[in-house]
Amino acid sequence: MSEDLYKAISKAVMEGEDGEATRRVNEALKAGLPPIEVMHRGIVAGISKAGELWKANEYFLPDVIMAADAFKAAMAIIKPRLEEGEGVRKSKKVVMGVVQGDVHDLGKSLVIAMLTSAGFEVIDLGIDVPLQKFIDAAREHQPHILGLGAYMTTTMLEMKGIIAELEKQGLRRKLKVMVGGVPTSQEFADQVGADAWGKDALDAMQKALRL
């Protein structure tokens, strides 16, 4: 019975059926299944499977969006239960934002969905984030990773200034910096002194796990 429910949740998330995913999660919680198991064996298993299909060219961005929707809907139900009870141990903290002058949100949202699914605690600074806000957040939250996103060739240049300022203020030594977004590249990441470049949401999550 429990195995069937985990599989049904996983399938619903993977297929992007948000209504079905939430219905099954509620059913699982009502049946007394541990929230942490529902999350890992159902919800996270589903989004991970979607990620695998994306990697294998069987899923495309619309499929990933649908799966991320279902993932979010299912997580919204499970999250309060996790916080009440067993809790979830966060392995690493990530502060993330889109640089100043840039208001593109999609890539960041996908990366956050992936990082959350992998157990990271993510502090989302939003879009159009000024340099000083990144610096303040690095100081206040002391994250393991700072994620910088940009969508335009003009705004991506902001990243270099942010990393230089982190160095200047002595915040860079214990902090890993990841960059990403359509116009960025590994070469660009190397140039600006980032520790890693996420070419897509899944890649960002995998690299974040290795940092």
Added chain:
Amino acid sequence: MANPMLEIIRGLIYGNVLPIGRLSPSARVFATLMGKRGDIVPFLSPQIHDHAMTVAKVPARKYYFDAGLLVDTQTAVERWYGFDAPMITTDNYNFEIEALGAKMVYSDYGMPAVDTNQPLIKERADLDKLGELDPSKGRISVGVEIARLSAKKGLGVFANGLFCSPFSFICLATGYPKAVRALRKDQAYARELFDFAENKAIFPYLKAQARAGVKQSIGADAWAAFPNLTPEMVDEWVVPSALRLKERGKKELKMNVMAGTAAADYCEEDPAKFNKEIMFKCWAVTRKLLPMDMTMTIMGRTQDWNMEWVQEFAVKNGKWGRKLPIYASLNGRFVRDSTPQQIVDKIREWINIMGRDGRLLFFIGNVPADAPPVNVHTALQAVHKLGHYPISKDLSAITIEPHKFTPFDEWLKGQPEADTIFKAREKK
């Protein structure tokens, strides 16, 4: 450009009957597209608006609001580089949505952008509240003027109006995830969105362009590139929408309306996922949207592609013993991040694979603002030298040194655009 009709005829004769003498840049393009080949592989002007602004050091808050400045700046920068066919572009995606009242972010450094966190269309009911685009609002008059000036400045058949294609408009108005959700899960709503985009947002803009004498208009649609949409989704939604706009434009405006540019463009970023079957599907759908039959690449990570696949597709789908023309686009980030030598090597490889039998055109998919000019100059020089017909049997024997060029400011002095550009730099 000289008389465009004569250029076309010259290109046709050279490409099909009498390949003798040296062609003008535009005749070279026509010979390649409509004949077997020209005298040299042509290099078309890329989408270059942000880069041109940076090279010419003009402020974004003037450049994107002043049609004369934008057209002059791009014309000058493109001529400085020496592209074979001119093209004027701008932030094509923003005009309709801005005029409809979307929240925009204006910057000192780059083009205006739509704030997709405050979407224009949050729910179905917003469609009724919005009403039809009023061409006196936003920067519609700037967009119309850009098209009018492009024609006036002698771009000939390369002059056109610009607009945002329906699917990209929907993405900007609702946010991409909502647009995709509608296509996948609420098709009635998706149809309403397309209807609004085509008839209430885009068509009034096209009407304003037609009133100013614009004869053709091209609609950018990068949001419909792969993998944002699958080729099947482009075929189901984007192609019929483009055909509806084309039909209405022809009937009511006597205008050639070409929506869906860059839809189904193969933009997979991960080389490990490159897939020949999917690429072929994408190119097959793209052909339905093009004004003439060709193999089109625009924004993809082409530096890592196997170009034998592109050549294979072009040959397989050609007619009368000729392959389809190949519109081969160097990736903008590749041009920015590579050394001049890496760019030369890539061009050498591509000409070797796709250029020997003619019908090859080079392009760059959106030159980044900060791309080093030496890289763009070197790319031009390499294409024109290595792509000289008949192509050398041993291309590796031809060396191309990084191009030595006159700095833009020095070159600009005495050019017709000098006053406009120098004046725009003054703080006011």
